[in-house]
Each structure stands twice: as C-alpha cells, then as structure tokens.
Amino acid sequence: MAARVQPRQLAFVLPHAESLSRDNFLEGPANAAALALVDSWPDWPNRVMLLAGPEGSGKSHLAAIWAEQAGARSTAAHALTATAVPGALATGALVVEDLNVAGFDERALFHLMNLAREDQAFVLITARVPPAAFQVELRDLRSRLRAVPVVTLLPPDDQLFRALIVKFCADRQLSIDEPVVSYLATRIERSFAAARRAVELLDTAALQLGRPVTRALAAELLRDA
Structure with a gap:
C-alpha cells in the first residue's frame, strides 16, 4: 500500500502591522544620532535634514516619529512633482521618503528646498546613501543637496x-x-x-x-x- 503523503498547508501572505510609534523604536548606538536629531526638533541645525542608512535601518520609523511630532505630511521622493510641492509643504513640515540615486524629479526637489527656506518650513529626507553619491544634473540642486546635514544610521551591534x-x-x-x-x-x-x-x-x-x-x-x- 502506498504511503499517504501529508499535504502542506498553503501559506497566505497576509499584511502584518509593524508599529512605528516612538515607544516601539529600538534604540542603540547604531541609531543614537538619528534618534537624537528627531528628538531635538525643532532645534535643528538646518531646515532640511537627511537620514542616510541601509534598507531596514529604521529611517521610515524615525521619519514617522518625527512626522507625528511635527505634524508633517509624507511623500515618496519619486512621486514628488513641482506642482505638488506647495500642497505637500502646507503644514510647514514634510517627510520625503527614499530619495534614490536616480528616479526623482530634480526640479521638484529644488523647488521644495527653495520653498522650505522661504517659508521657514522643515523637511526630513531619507535615503540609503548620502547626497554626495547622487549624480545630479542641476548644478544648483547638487550644491544644495551637498550642503544638507546628513545623519547616518550605522549597522546594528x-x-x-x-x-x-x-x-x-x-x-x-x-x-x-x-x-x-x-x-x-x-x-x-x-x-x-x-x-x-x-x-x-x-x-x-x-x-x-x-x-x-x-x-x-x-x-x-x-x-x-
């Protein structure tokens, strides 16, 4: 008699809630400087700040904590357009998530940085690498990005x-x-x-x-x- 084969269960990929509250943020030497930046708002050294770190290092979690504190809106860097900038910055604070080496509208970002300075608004940008690694065609934007203070998240201990x-x-x-x-x-x-x-x-x-x-x-x- 042939042995019965036990069928495997089907694994359905269901969404799971990942808490992005301040209480659920795991602190350590790797992210101490970035957390200090968020906690020190609005006493920032610059109106525009950038968090740089590898995938999953907590950039989005920190950005969510800051957005809650600052009443900031949030947008993906690749979705930012020049026409959307005034509305995105309407609350006086904005998170720009995942600024990649390529794949964003340079004129929109330049417009955002100019408007943030004019309106004295705050912008928190997240990226996997610092702006110095970006190949930016607009010279004025390149200069602005390289002047943005960068706080780096390190590998975990x-x-x-x-x-x-x-x-x-x-x-x-x-x-x-x-x-x-x-x-x-x-x-x-x-x-x-x-x-x-x-x-x-x-x-x-x-x-x-x-x-x-x-x-x-x-x-x-x-x-x-």
Missing part, C-alpha cells in the same frame, strides 16, 4: 541585532525563544534587511509546514537558503 529579530517576530505575532534568536544572530548577515528576511522566511515555512519555529527549523531553512 549585537544587542540591537538580537532585539530586531525579536521585534520582527513580534510584529508577525510569531513566537520565538532564545535558542532561535541566538542561532539566527550568529548565522545571518548582520543587517536590518537580513534579519527581516530571515524572520519572514521562518514565518512562511512555519505556516506551510504546520510546525513551530524552532532552532531545528531555522537550521533547515538556512541550510537550504
């Missing part, structure tokens, strides 16, 4: 990295114990993005296989990854 793994699991309501945290912390790249991907992988596999998240499951997944 061990304590923050472990805390991030726990937080990403909590965001997904995923139960995890210390052996799993320790295993992941010593086996994956020490970056915010890697921690997020590892937790997503564990969550998806646990649902598909109908198994709890254990060190053994983590070892299987990372071995096959």
Whole structure:
C-alpha cells in the first residue's frame, strides 16, 4: 500500500502591522544620532535634514516619529512633482521618503528646498546613501543637496541585532525563544534587511509546514537558503 503523503498547508501572505510609534523604536548606538536629531526638533541645525542608512535601518520609523511630532505630511521622493510641492509643504513640515540615486524629479526637489527656506518650513529626507553619491544634473540642486546635514544610521551591534529579530517576530505575532534568536544572530548577515528576511522566511515555512519555529527549523531553512 502506498504511503499517504501529508499535504502542506498553503501559506497566505497576509499584511502584518509593524508599529512605528516612538515607544516601539529600538534604540542603540547604531541609531543614537538619528534618534537624537528627531528628538531635538525643532532645534535643528538646518531646515532640511537627511537620514542616510541601509534598507531596514529604521529611517521610515524615525521619519514617522518625527512626522507625528511635527505634524508633517509624507511623500515618496519619486512621486514628488513641482506642482505638488506647495500642497505637500502646507503644514510647514514634510517627510520625503527614499530619495534614490536616480528616479526623482530634480526640479521638484529644488523647488521644495527653495520653498522650505522661504517659508521657514522643515523637511526630513531619507535615503540609503548620502547626497554626495547622487549624480545630479542641476548644478544648483547638487550644491544644495551637498550642503544638507546628513545623519547616518550605522549597522546594528549585537544587542540591537538580537532585539530586531525579536521585534520582527513580534510584529508577525510569531513566537520565538532564545535558542532561535541566538542561532539566527550568529548565522545571518548582520543587517536590518537580513534579519527581516530571515524572520519572514521562518514565518512562511512555519505556516506551510504546520510546525513551530524552532532552532531545528531555522537550521533547515538556512541550510537550504
């Protein structure tokens, strides 16, 4: 008689809430300067400030905290247009998210920086790299961007990295114990993005296989990854 094959569960990708409140921000040496900037508002050294850091380093979380404090609106850098600038800056504060090396309207950004200065408004820009790495055609904009003070988020230390793994699991309501945290912390790249991907992988596999998240499951997944 042929053995019965246990069917795998289908894993549906459901949205999960990731808290972006001040109370849920994980502090550490890697983000201390950026958090200090947010907390020091409105006593900023410049009306326009830029947070630079790798994917998942907490830039959006910090921007959300500041937006709550400053009553700021938010826009993606690639969606900013010159005609939209006055409305975007109407509250006197604006978050411009994910300014890439390419893929934004230079004239719109230049208009925004000019208007912010004229109206004494505040702008917080997030980017993965500092403006010096951008290839900007408008010379005046290039000069303005390079004059913007940059606060850099650094790679996480061990304590923050472990805390991030726990937080990403909590965001997904995923139960995890210390052996799993320790295993992941010593086996994956020490970056915010890697921690997020590892937790997503564990969550998806646990649902598909109908198994709890254990060190053994983590070892299987990372071995096959």
